[in-house]
Amino acid sequence: DDGASWALDTAGMGAKFVTSFTVIGADSSSPTIFAGVFPGGVFRSTDRGARWVAASDGLTNTAVIALAVIGNTLFAGIHGAGVYRSTDNGSSWAPDTNGLSNPNIFSLLAIGTKASPTVLIAGTDGRGSIYLSTDTGASWTGGQNGLPFLVSIEALAMSGINSPSPMLFAGTFGAGVYLSTDMGKSWTAAGLSYGPNGILSLAVSGSNLFAGTDGRGVWRRALSDFGISSVAQTAPSTPLEIQAYPNPFSQSTTIAFTSESQGYADVRIVNLLGVEVARLYFGELSAGEHSFQWDANGFVPGMYECVVQMNGRVARTAIVLAR
Numbered sequence: 001d002d003g004a005s006w007a008l009d010t011a012g013m014g015a016k017f018v019t020s021f022t023v024i025g026a027d028s029s030s031p032t033i034f035a036g037v038f039p040g041g042v043f044r045s046t047d048r049g050a051r052w053v054a055a056s057d058g059l060t061n062t063a064v065i066a067l068a069v070i071g072n073t074l075f076a077g078i079h080g081a082g083v084y085r086s087t088d089n090g091s092s093w094a095p096d097t098n099g100l101s102n103p104n105i106f107s108l109l110a111i112g113t114k115a116s117p118t119v120l121i122a123g124t125d126g127r128g129s130i131y132l133s134t135d136t137g138a139s140w141t142g143g144q145n146g147l148p149f150l151v152s153i154e155a156l157a158m159s160g161i162n163s164p165s166p167m168l169f170a171g172t173f174g175a176g177v178y179l180s181t182d183m184g185k186s187w188t189a190a191g192l193s194y195g196p197n198g199i200l201s202l203a204v205s206g207s208n209l210f211a212g213t214d215g216r217g218v219w220r221r222a223l224s225d226f227g228i229s230s231v232a233q234t235a236p237s238t239p240l241e242i243q244a245y246p247n248p249f250s251q252s253t254t255i256a257f258t259s260e261s262q263g264y265a266d267v268r269i270v271n272l273l274g275v276e277v278a279r280l281y282f283g284e285l286s287a288g289e290h291s292f293q294w295d296a297n298g299f300v301p302g303m304y305e306c307v308v309q310m311n312g313r314v315a316r317t318a319i320v321l322a323r
Contacts, residue, residue: 009045009049009050009052010052011050011051011052012043012051012052012053013035013037013043013052016035016037016040016043017037017038017039017040018035018036018037019036019037019038019064019065019066020035020036020064020065020066020067021033021034021035021036021067022034022067022068022069022074023069024069024072024074024089025298026275026277028298028299028300029298029300030046031046031048032044032045032046032089033045033046033048033049034055034067034074034090035052035067036064036065036066036067036076036077037062037064038063038064038065038079039062039063039064040056040062040064041054041055041056041059041062041064042054042055042056042059042064042067042074042076042086042090043055044089044090055086055089055090055091056090056093057091057092057093058084058086058092058093058094059076059078059081059084059093060081060095061078061079061080061081062078063078063079063080063081064076064077064078065077065078065079065105065106065107066105066106066107066108066122067108068108068109068110068120069110070110070111070120070136072087072089073085073086073087073136074086074087074089074090075096075108075110075120075137076093077105077106077107077108077122078103078105079104079105079106079125080103080104081095081097081103081105082095082096082097082100082103082105083095083096083097083100083105083108083120083122083137083140084096085136085137096133096137096138096140097140098138098139098140099131099139099140099141100122100131100140102124102125102129102131103124104124104125104152105122105123105124105125106123106124106125106152106153106154107122107123107153107154107155107156107170107171108120108121108122108123108156109121109156109157109158109168111158111279111282119132119133119134119183119282119283120132120133120134120136120137121133121156121168121184122140123152123153123154123155123156123170124152124153125152125153129142129145129147129153130142130145130147130153130156130170130184130187132183132184134283142184145184145185145186145187146178146186146187146188147170147172147178147187148172148175151172151173151174151175152172152173152198153170153171153172154171154172154173154198154199154200154201155170155171155199155200155201155202155211155212156168156169156170156171156202157169157171157202157203157204157209158204159204159209159223159226167179167180167181167223167226168180168181168183168184169190169202169204169209170187170202171198171199171200171201171202171211172198172199173198173199173200173214174193174198175189175193176189176190176191176192176193176199177189177190177191177192177193177199177202177209177211178190179226183264190226191221192211192213192219192221198213198214199211199212199213199214200212200213200214204223207222207223207224208220208221208222208223209221209222209223209226240257240259240308240310240313240314240315241257241258241315242255242256242257242306242308242315242316242317243255243256243257243317244256244306244317244319247319247320248319248320248321248322249296249319249320249321249322250321250322250323251295251296251297252293252294252295252296252297253293253294253296253319254291254292254293254294255267255280255291255292255293255294255306255308255317256289256290256291256292257289257290257291257308257315258288258289258290259285259286259287259288259290259310260287261287262284262285262286262287263284263285263310264282264283264284264285264310265281265282265283265284265285265290265308265309265310266279266281266282266307266308266309266310267279267280267281267282267292267306267307267308268280268306268307269294269304269305269306269307269319270304270305270307271302271304271305272302272303272304272305277299277304278294278299280292280293280294280306285310294306294319296321299321300321301321301322301323302320302321303318303319303320303321304318304319304320304321305317305318305319306319
């Protein structure tokens, strides 16, 4: 009921220090919810939290701080052990640590799908470093890149794609919020630094960035302060048009569009409430024709919308899943 009342859901888990949540199949009839526990590993629920079962086989360290999902692949950020990956709903885990020189993970941000080029971002503690993976965690690159030394990266968030360079936000403990416009290659201070307090969570909603803090409540700042709206006002020379075929469809549909110039693209599926249910692609695209397939197996029949954002242009088209 939108937070009006609350009930305790700890059956099978007990009193644990829960650090993170994520979900696979959020729009399906049987979503799987995952909870990260420090220490204690990962717990899984298939009945919307009524009961939890341990899902940590293969984790050599159970100090789970962060969770993220790309398609049906689950990632766990572990303090002292780097990033682990599971492709079977947490039944087994394997390490994804190639190039990840700092194993103390405090935050994860995943963008993309299992079948498409992806970006996975990991924030670490103590050394002010962020790492990026463009191959679903198989390898990592990155480092400090302008972030302050001896601070932990507690939270990560990303703005909507309104320019060729999406905006990434990093919340630190003790040094405020930092901003990157080049996919994490470099960072600059973006304010909200006040002594020893930290930024524990970040969220982009509508036209604002929200920050949850340690001891100072929730803070809000307009995305326009970071120059997003001014970029969006630059109109492209031609509109972005989307085609979906077949439409209606029973199993899968192909989303196609043409880009007049190179830039970052975000291709996603949302439900009628505007909630994202699948991300078909996030990353850089060349100029020209592009197509991506949405396999809707497991999704509830009905009307959805495909949203494509690229180079300041936003295009939408309705698609119908019919069984």
